[in-house]
Amino acid sequence: MLEHRHAKLVALFTFLMLVIGGTVNVKGASLACTEPTLFCRGELFPEMKGGVLYEHGHRLWGMGLGFLQIILTALLVIRRRDMRRLAWGTFAMVCVQGTLGALTVAFKLPWYVSTAHLLFGMVYFATLLWIVYLTRPAIGPLPEEQHRHRARLEALGSGRRWIELALGVLFVQLALGALVRHFEATLACIGMPECTVDGRWWTPFIEQRLHMIHRGFGIVTALVTLVAAVQVWRRAASWPALRALAVAAPVVAAAQVALGIFTVLTLRQDIVAVGHFAGAMLLWSAWIGAFIVTGSGRRSMVGAVAGEEKRRGFAGAVP
Ligand code: HEM
Secondary structure: OHHHHHHHHHHHHHHHHHHHHHHHHHOOOOOOOOOOOOOEOOEOOOOOOOHHHHHHHHHHHHHHHHHHHHHHHHHHHHHOHHHHHHHHHHHHHHHHHHHHHHHHHHOOOOHHHHHHHHHHHHHHHHHHHHHHHHOOOOOOOHHHHHHHHHHHHHHHOOHHHHHHHHHHHHHHHHHHHHHHHHOOOOOOOOOOOOOOOOOOOOOOOHHHHHHHHHHHHHHHHHHHHHHHHHHHHHHOOOOHHHHHHHHHHHHHHHHHHHHHHHHHHOOOOHHHHHHHHHHHHHHHHHHHHHHHHOOOOOHHHHHHHHHHHHHHOOOOOOO
């Protein structure tokens, strides 16, 4: 239970870490601290004002996250031997994420490093959600839980494929968003819905093309989300948690498209741009959540179920 609570804390901390990371660029603070280390302008705790507040605040938050991850690794290694690989895996991931952040600064924001930094952060967050799921307390006796899970998966059928499709499309859209931001294409198109104010949709300029691809694929992402959510919802009558996620996903996707439009219309007002990033995180959380709960179940459950079924002479399905 302790490791479950702590995993939730680390996941929440990571969600906020990514959103705080999103403010760094919006505030134009990406290179406010020039050292690719934990120091900023020669100090661990410099005066937190201007760009330093955002850039170094992001680093300090990252240090806190690293510390929390070490505790999570220790808890899992000591208390959950079946999850040792995940414990060390997430520890390695947080180190890689920190290194990518440092490389972003060291090489003055190359597009592939800063995009990888964002996407890897999303993957790390998804892995933490998986740990949260795996460590959650059992709702009832394990065999019953496993049988109910199997019955639900059977009813879901191809719904799982729809979840995978929605996740794949969303991942591409996240990468496109990161590229728009990186190539400073945010205000390359200020017409709406056309790119230019004189009504052109497509121009020879790469930034404007990138911006329009992100807009267009944003609509595709929202539509795929809607169709996938309907397909999942229809097949999840006995699965309230999955149904809740299937309702949340299209609502967040619609808000996300609206925030994208307002990012342009308000000429990238800080709060709107950060909201657009937080919306992307929420949509990612919804689909990752759906992907995790429709997996094969708790790994620890499978072995325990076999043992318990044998001991109790368990037979037959459970409603
Ligand atoms: C489901 C749909 C969408 C998703 C998941 C999404 C996701 C993202 C992400 C992850 C970023 C990077 C933000 C950052 O790194 O700070 C971004 C940037 C951006 N998106 Fe979207 N987006 C979507 C739809 C749209 C739409 C429809 C528009 C415009 C009509 C739009 C306009 C923008 C703009 C202008 C930026 C740059 C923001 C900045 O520089 O701060 N997005 N998007």
